Amino acid sequence: MRSIEPVSSGSPAPGGPEALAELLQRSSRGDEQAFAELYDATAARVHGLALRVVRDPAQAQEVTQEAFLDTWRTASRYDPAKGSALSWLMTIVHRKAVDRVRAAEASTRRDLTYHHRNSTTEHDSTAEAAHASLEAHRVRSALATLTDVQREAVELAYLGGYTHTEVAQLLHLPLGTAKTRIRDGLIRLRDAMGVGQ
């Protein structure tokens, strides 16, 4: 009885890169093929964020799916002059994920196993993830330029989906100061990543 060989779930990636903005604009004209390419290029990033915020895999899948459907429907509203396509897409999924956790105060996401589970995050074999991991390295370097409080505030707000009021409580900060830490942290992150200015 022979074993079957596992195969990579990634696809070969021949051909040159095509900018996401272009794919999004083609999608706005009803080009389903362009949208499929957009999906393949961004799904791991989009789903990873949904999963990070809502935690529950089934709900994260719903959020990811809704976000992509919204992206398809509203693709014509994307303006490349206002930012990258990736940022636009991530904003959609983030808002949906946050709305989801706030609508249903989920006990699972406050699970104490969070840090443990999080430290053994899934390995991902797709080409996108491999490239994303290069960027992850850049992000970690950029995060190192933040103060501890700034970094925690930004992560709790963006990746944890908490309001600035909740972040203040979690970090034992005086009410009203968390929003300043979040903003200062984001500004440092932005400048360290070479975004803007």
Added chain:
Amino acid sequence: MTENHGDQAHDLAGTTELSHALVGAYAVDALDEPERDLFERHLAACPDCQDEVATLREAASMLAATSATTPPAGLRRNVLSQISNVRPLPPLPVQTVAADEDEPAVDELAARRGRRRWATIASAAAAVLLAVGLGVAQPWAAEDLSPSQQVLQADDARSTSVDLGKDISARVVHSDSVNSAVIQTENMPPPEDGSVYQLWFERGGEYVSAGLMPVAEDQTVRLDGEARGADGVGITVEPEGGSEQPTSEPIAEFDFGPAA
């Protein structure tokens, strides 16, 4: 550029300074609803804040690079089949601010000024896009696809999922046109020592071995044998080396249901 928010901004809410302070929290959706409403009224009239929101969102969105996770294959199929039934909206008329609650706030409220800065951002973002773009799958060049991908991306691919609890899940994707099936697992615990997971095609109550599963939590494995005509797939725990026929009840069964 962190301060100097221009007193020239006309603020409908009359709380300019307070509103400016919310820009970071707004960019990462960390305002509660009343604050969000308040800030969005301010934002509509404050180009500096629009600009800052956009750049801070750009930075925040990169944080997600640390947690990329490929969604299940069935999700792709769902999304791509559903978009066929959804009409893309037309572009917004020029110079109009939409008030549609359904729209993502990001575009209508984003900067109308600050194209100069976006040139810089675009170059930073280009590096990201390039990285991501290189990984773009080319699902339309079937001859380049691995056998598993041919199944996963086949037009007639159908996914059957089983939730095994504790975040353990498995799905079988099969395609009659490719005449093959693929199983994908997440968080699958290893079998007990001395035993293996064996896969089976089921046809009219008869079981035919589809091979042994390698031990790995998350993997994509193509099954041995032909998927066409199968009623489903099962996984059993068998003694090391596998069995000719199942010797135990399946731990998971994937019922293909009636043929499409």
